[in-house]
Amino acid sequence: MKKSSSNKEDYLKAIYENNGIDEFVSNKTLSNHLGVSPASVTEMVEKLQNDGLIEYKPYTGVKLTQEGLDQTATIIRNHRIIETFLYEKLGYSLHDLHNLSEELEHVKDSIFFTRLYEFLGKPETCPHGGIIPTEDAFIEKAVKPIADFNEGESPKIRRVMDDSNILNYMSSINLNVNDVIHITEVDSFNELILFTINENDSVHHISFKQAHIIFSY
Template sequence: MKKSSSNKEDYLKAIYENNGIDEFVSNKSLANHLSVSPASVTEMVEKLQKDGLIEYKPYTGVKLTDEGLKKTVGIIRNHRIIETFLFDKLDYSLHDLHNLSEELEHVKDPVFFSRLYNYLGEPETCPHGGIIPTEEVFIEKAIKPIATFKKGDSPEIRRVMDNTDILNYMGSIGLTIGDTIHITEVDVFNELMLFSINDKTDTHHISFKQAQIIFSY
């Protein structure tokens, strides 16, 4: 069953993570990303538009306004600084980072996040490969979904969305950020991609839907 969500920040982050700075993100993409119903997306889009945080274009989708981008960058930055700290210093696994980071990102102390960022050595990316945005750099670098590559291509995995199912699957096959996959088959009928990892010969598969939330350059 689809869940509903009233958390505006979740939607803003989803728009950002789907390159909703330069491009319009469809309501369908947001529904898939957040695992909510299309009706829930429509309702929240109306609220965010009323707040001046997004621009909405019928039959096209949404993208962040300047005000929405400023708000979202702050949320994303805090979240990813926390994730990096938990992963690098406290040995949390990739799929255990999200919920705790969601709670800690709301600490109302910018000095805390600034000091933590400096303590970590001012990292450019979080454990999932997303950039840790600054005032000067706030656009994701890895925005090309693996799903857009073809048979014979060998993209390097540079970013993955914070999704429990895909993170668990990647962990089960030993796929991580920085690995190169070699696409051996694209099965359009079954909507699957077959691939091997680095120099290994074992073949794995991933659905087109999953391949939309793993990114390369």
């Protein structure tokens, strides 16, 4: 069941994570990403536009304004610094990172996040492969979904969205960020991508929908 709503920050982060800095992100993409109804997306898009945080183009979608990018990059940065700390220093699993990071990202102390970032060695990416934004680097590098690759190609997993279902599935088949998959078949009828992992011969599959939230270059 779709959620009836989601908060502004969730929308801003969803736009950012779907490359909504350089490209317009469709309402359908936001609906699927957030698990909310199309009506809820339309309502929130209007609010974000009125706040000057997004640019809206009819029948195309939305992208962040400079003000929207500044706000969102800070939220994303804080969230991913916390995720990295929890994962690398406290041993949290990828699946368990999100909710606690969501709570801690709202700490109103920029010095805290700067010091934590330096303590971690100024990492470039979080455990999910997303960049940790800085003034000089704030655009995701891995934006090509696995769904865009063809049979016979072998992309490296560079980033995965923070979605509990896909993270659980990846854990169950031991698929991790930085693994290389070899696509053995694209089954359009059943909307599945079949693949092997690294040098292993075992064949796994993901749905087209799942393949849209796992990224490479």
